[in-house]
Amino acid sequence: MVSFKLVRRYLGKHKVRSILTIGSLVVALFLLCMLRSLVVALDAGVRGAKRDRLVVQSAVSLFVDLPQSYQSKIAAVEGIETICKWQWFGGRHPTEEAFFAQFAVDMSELPKLYPEIAIVEGSFADVAAERRGCVVGRTLAKTFNWQLGQTVPLLGTIFPGPPGDGWQFTIKAIYEPTSSAVDGNTLFFHWDYFEETVESTMGMTPGTGTYFLRTAPDADQVAIAGAVEQLFDNGPQRVTCSTEAEFQAQFVSMVGNVPFFVAAIGGGVLIAIVLACINTMLMAFREQLHDAGILKAVGFTDGSVAGLMLAESLLLCGLGGFGGIALAKLSEPGLRAALGSMFPGYEVTGETLLLASALTLAVGLVAGVVPALRARALRVVEALRSVE
Amino acid sequence: MSEPMIAARRVFKRYQRGGETLTVLDGLDLEMEEGRFYALMGPSGSGKTTLLNLIGGLDQADEGELVVAGANLADLGSADLARWRAANVGFVFQGFNLIPVLTALENVELPLTLTPLSKKERRDHARFALKLVGLEGREDHRPQQLSGGQEQRVAIARAIASDPKVLLADEPTGDLDRKSASDVLDLLARLNEEFKKTILMVTHDPFAAARASLVVHLDKGQLGRIERNAAPAAPAARS
Ligand SMILES: Nc1ncnc2c1ncn2[C@@H]1O[C@H](COP(=O)(O)OP(=O)(O)OP(=O)(O)O)[C@@H](O)[C@H]1O
Ligand SMILES: [Mg+2]
Numbered sequence: 001m002v003s004f005k006l007v008r009r010y011l012g013k014h015k016v017r018s019i020l021t022i023g024s025l026v027v028a029l030f031l032l033c034m035l036r037s038l039v040v041a042l043d044a045g046v047r048g049a050k051r052d053r054l055v056v057q058s059a060v061s062l063f064v065d066l067p068q069s070y071q072s073k074i075a076a077v078e079g080i081e082t083i084c085k086w087q088w089f090g091g092r093h094p095t096e097e098a099f100f101a102q103f104a105v106d107m108s109e110l111p112k113l114y115p116e117i118a119i120v121e122g123s124f125a126d127v128a129a130e131r132r133g134c135v136v137g138r139t140l141a142k143t144f145n146w147q148l149g150q151t152v153p154l155l156g157t158i159f160p161g162p163p164g165d166g167w168q169f170t171i172k173a174i175y176e177p178t179s180s181a182v183d184g185n186t187l188f189f190h191w192d193y194f195e196e197t198v199e200s201t202m203g204m205t206p207g208t209g210t211y212f213l214r215t216a217p218d219a220d221q222v223a224i225a226g227a228v229e230q231l232f233d234n235g236p237q238r239v240t241c242s243t244e245a246e247f248q249a250q251f252v253s254m255v256g257n258v259p260f261f262v263a264a265i266g267g268g269v270l271i272a273i274v275l276a277c278i279n280t281m282l283m284a285f286r287e288q289l290h291d292a293g294i295l296k297a298v299g300f301t302d303g304s305v306a307g308l309m310l311a312e313s314l315l316l317c318g319l320g321g322f323g324g325i326a327l328a329k330l331s332e333p334g335l336r337a338a339l340g341s342m343f344p345g346y347e348v349t350g351e352t353l354l355l356a357s358a359l360t361l362a363v364g365l366v367a368g369v370v371p372a373l374r375a376r377a378l379r380v381v382e383a384l385r386s387v388e
Numbered sequence: 389m390s391e392p393m394i395a396a397r398r399v400f401k402r403y404q405r406g407g408e409t410l411t412v413l414d415g416l417d418l419e420m421e422e423g424r425f426y427a428l429m430g431p432s433g434s435g436k437t438t439l440l441n442l443i444g445g446l447d448q449a450d451e452g453e454l455v456v457a458g459a460n461l462a463d464l465g466s467a468d469l470a471r472w473r474a475a476n477v478g479f480v481f482q483g484f485n486l487i488p489v490l491t492a493l494e495n496v497e498l499p500l501t502l503t504p505l506s507k508k509e510r511r512d513h514a515r516f517a518l519k520l521v522g523l524e525g526r527e528d529h530r531p532q533q534l535s536g537g538q539e540q541r542v543a544i545a546r547a548i549a550s551d552p553k554v555l556l557a558d559e560p561t562g563d564l565d566r567k568s569a570s571d572v573l574d575l576l577a578r579l580n581e582e583f584k585k586t587i588l589m590v591t592h593d594p595f596a597a598a599r600a601s602l603v604v605h606l607d608k609g610q611l612g613r614i615e616r617n618a619a620p621a622a623p624a625a626r627s
Binding site: 290384 | 441444446447466467470471473474475479481485486487488489490494498499501502546550
């Protein structure tokens, strides 16, 4: 087809300009895909959340602990099968820089609450047999090169450790999450070890930040959550009972509303690239004005001359956009490894690819529409009079 | 007598320039027969290009009727007009007006892409047209690799590629040296004689006009006298 050849030749005529425009599109679309994948990774916990899990927290704030006396009262609510204390520990490794999450939990309840925690080395029984036993995620173990049976020391930033050795945990099991509901970078340890130690060092019984609940398969979640909240309507401390998805979502927004910032950056990138493409296409239009007149004189309709302009824009943007998308997909394994524990589950999903493709086409259309309309309205006599 | 190939009746064309109205064509009447070679002469600014553009459907008259190759141009919308142009008229311009990014062959093929011809047929037609204008072997040259005379011959090949009835040429030899001009005029005369094209050629050059069978003069917005060239100056010996 001569027309397609024409479009290609026009792009080839101004090689440097075409390459620069295509290059910026590659960068832009790559960035957009990456940013979206980061948000998707952040949201992984929310997406993986199970419908049969509920989380009880203080109605005041997540940072206010709940008394342990609540456990038996909540457990009595009909439809609840499992209840598990869940306390943020906030320890730091004495020598390792990188931070990771640790929770004190009712170890016997953990596997019932989270069947997604699949043990790949050791066993829950081994953890149960050891007071200081803990279970760690495989990615975490890999990051620090930890082996089964190894002792991990931690500095308690909120809860001071026992005098002498400080907090010591022995790795008795290593797990691999089977769903994005569970982060593979966490250390879980015994509630009892936690409680006894805190009692001896701080002289008080610790509360728990949250209770995680698992309900019966056919239970009415809304009714259960309502019943739990009602239990403590008159104090001593009111609670909020939300689904696991809602609970996870508040962390995503706690990281300083990352999705918003990402959207803002992405929007900025997008606007910049659209402007760059419009500029390129307007330049192209000016240069091809005379030729457009020739085409019309030869018998091309206004519509087909406009179509040629639009095709040029789509080809230009398509080359750059799909280049960037391909780059994002190809770099996925490398980036996943590099981002490591910060964004577990970094993945350029099919939805991201689809969105980015649609965006590429939209940029092509937006950049091409003004030159195309001008080409359509162009009068032959005037175009031919213009000097090239 | 059969229908004229080109007929204009009381055609007006005016331009607005800074509040003033410039009447370029002032109720012009014109009839041109099929298969003739006309030269159109007149002072600069007399409206020759304007008239040619109206006849070729590149511009619209303000008043009057234009019937060309059987179509009343006022009846055609922009898309139909474009299609009509593709099928019925070929243009040759003073400045050649080839598409610089396309080769000679591709330029000639351009109007053929608007026909139902297959890719191979288009190729063949275009090659034939280039051969006809004596540019065999130059198919893959870009316009900037050709001389002015060669460029104009490519333009003529493009104008005749889809076999239109009418050729409109606006000072086709204006930018050419004497030898190239003579080649182009030979070619136009041959297209008229052998292929029975109706040709309307604007020119300032009396030698060029002498190659046509009829010379019409445009002055003050009206068509003046028509001269019949008793024997169009014979081209240099052609066997
Ligand atoms: N678009 C326009 N707007 C205003 N005036 C115009 C326009 N096009 C042509 N004219 C004027 O109309 C008159 C006729 O122009 P035209 O180009 O038809 O003359 P011409 O006979 O072809 O002249 P030349 O021999 O110099 O090519 C000129 O005075 C020109 O300035
Ligand atoms: Mg003129």
